[in-house]
Amino acid sequence: MPAPRYKQLVDRFAEQIRSGALPPGTRLPTHRTLAKEEHLALATASRVYAELESMGLISAEVGRGTFVRETRVSPGQGIDQSPTAPDMLDLNFNHPELPEQTELLRTALRQLAASGDLDALLHYQPHAGRPHERAIVAEHLSTRGLAVTAEQLMLVSGAQHGLAVALMSTLRAGDVIAADALTYPGFKAIAQLLHLEVLAIPAGKAGPDLMALDALCQHRKIRALYCMPTLHNPLGWVMPRAQRKKLAALARQHDLLLIEDAAYAFLADAPPPPLYNFAPERTLYVSGFSKSVATGLRVGYLVAPINRVASLQRTIRATTWNTPALLTRITCSWISDGTVQQLEQQKRSDAAARQQLARRVLHGLPWQGHPNAYFLWLRLPATVRAEQVVSALLQRNVSVSSAAPFVVGEHTPQAIRLALGSLDITRLESALYQVRAVLEAAECGALG
Template sequence: MAQPRYKELVDTLAADIRSGRLRAGTRLPTHRQLASERGLALVTATRVYAELAAMGLVSGETGRGTFVREISLRPRQGIDQFALAAGMVDLNFNYPALPGQADLLRGALRQLAASGDLESLLRYQPHGGRQHERAAVARHLASRGLEVGWEQVSLVNGAQAGLASTVMALLSPGDVVAVDTLTYPGFRVLAEACRLELAPIPADGQGFDLDALERLCRTRRVRAVYVMPTLHNPLSWVTSAQWRKQLVSIARRHGLLIVEDAAYAFLADKPPAPLAALAPETTVYVSGFSKSVATGLRVGFVVASAESMQAIERIIRATTWNTPGVMTSIACAWLEDGTVKRLEAEKRRDAKIRQAMAAEILAGLNCVRHPSSYFVWLPLSEEVRADQVAAALMRERISVSTAEPYATSHHVPHAVRLALGSVELDVLRESLETVRRVISGYAY
């Protein structure tokens, strides 16, 4: 059977893109122009571009048109880490480590092997963790301005598992969740899996626009808001105390659940009080030790009210049952002996060194950054396409992320995110110099 004519056009354009006859960045005819040139109905021309977009070959940009995408980049959703080729520099994912951490692990394992409680680690643990371990996390949180009892803490398999447990326990498919227009990709993927509707809120200086959130709540039945008030990923902001109080007021007025992601909060010097300290009855606070200690230490924690905690622990029971006893024991021992506190202080210094280097090398470029964060956001000028920059850097053996995994609105800005925490300082310097050269080459 002969295929429809528009299918032939889809195949022809797809072949031209894949062969390089239509190069990345090429602006394609408007829908009306394509319809006129090919003798198609406008709705059919729109369908052609929709199929090409679904194939990952073109992208439509509001107010600009439809462009051929850079297809040499491997598609990914921002949290799907893959093995980099030998010699590839990773400025896409952050897994900050310090010299000597492997020795810390060796010592911790020896100490654990000599303990008298070793056999208990081979058995099931309580779903939220053992009481003394939850108490250790509660004492740790007190140093961050969050005073809670041990019963308000549950241990989870990393912050991502904490977010998943929270969403599965407290939200339902179809619920509307307000988020930043640019947000953590892991929450985007989680929301898609749990069939949540994300309602993007535009940024307003250092934080999203609270007036826009208020307007949204008046017109939609918003169930929750997902926020990163301290060291936002990817925009690095630390919201003010006044902003936090205003958000809490809106949440209370409209009955919103606040999901506070504090994965990078340890990097900020003396930030305002967490939202969970201002509104403990409506906030779930999620963090972990992946960034502050090591990504392989899959231990995180959730702080919530008694009612919410019961629901969260039911989900932990239904999914992971409990955190691994050995990993949890090591993490809590490091909390108690001051190792976590020391590592966090050293990583704050390390992040500042890396940010100072980035500020020096990238001077003159449009940078969104915080002096204590492990990432830099680089919005690109109107004539520069992010996928082309990322592909050019890939050819230079440098992996970066574009804005696509972070965007929650239809408009995806042209920008790249640089993770600074995963390579040695000399490699980072050389890589940042390459980033500057590549971007400058496209801009001028």
């Protein structure tokens, strides 16, 4: 028995896409044109495209059309995957590291081996961390303008775990949370896992559009807002103090829980006080030491109003029981002897140098970013498709991310994010010149 007509069309398109007969970025006929050409009902033509989209082979964009995706790249354009090829130039995933960090770890392990009370590290720890270590991290946060008690601070297994704990303990399946229209992919992954509905807030000049947020809150029951007020990923903004005050007032007006992600906040020079300071009774502050020290050092922290701590601790208990004692011991030792502060300062300088290099190589292109950020957002010309750029760069052994992993809502801008923190400076410069060459070829229509 032959397959239904629409299935035959799906198979034909799929074969053409996978064989390269329909290359990435190709605009497909409109639904009506396809229906007319293939003598189909409009609903059947729409069904063909819906199935191809569910297979990850095409993408539909409101007001622009339907386009072939790059099938050799994962649907998320690889933002959560490190390149597998040994010669790949990685502008996709950030793991900033300084040359001396390996020796710092070697020294720390020797000192730990010579210290007393090693037996304590073999035992279960308190769910929120040992009290004296919580106090050390709280004191560290005071240097960033965040004055909290050790009782308000919980140690977690990295900022991603802290974010998961914050969402799991405060929201339930079906709850609505707002977020920037472009936001951190790790947040999106947790929200999807927890079956939360995420609504997009468009961007203003230096932060979310608060008028749009207010209007949205008047029409929907929004429980929380996820935001990155200090060094936003991927756009690099730092929300001004006045806007933070307005956001705090808006949160009180609509009874919003604020979840403040400060993973990259250490890179900003003299930023405004954390959003937490403007609404401490309704803000959860999440960060960690993965970016400021090392990505393999899975130690983070979660700060909360005291009345929420017990619930958050129960979620920590249910997910990891406690942070690994060995890692928290090393981290707190490095905080106490000034190593963390030194690394943060060095990484600010390192990120600034990489940012300056990127801006020099990409001069004249429409980039957006913070002067100290380890990433840069690059808008593409209206005639250039992100999938084409990603594909062409992969052929040159350069890995980048399209806008897709960062998008909340339906509109996916044609843009790429460049991670600047994973290559040595010479290879970074080479990779950036490759990006420029591909973009210039794409604008001239030379990518095919």
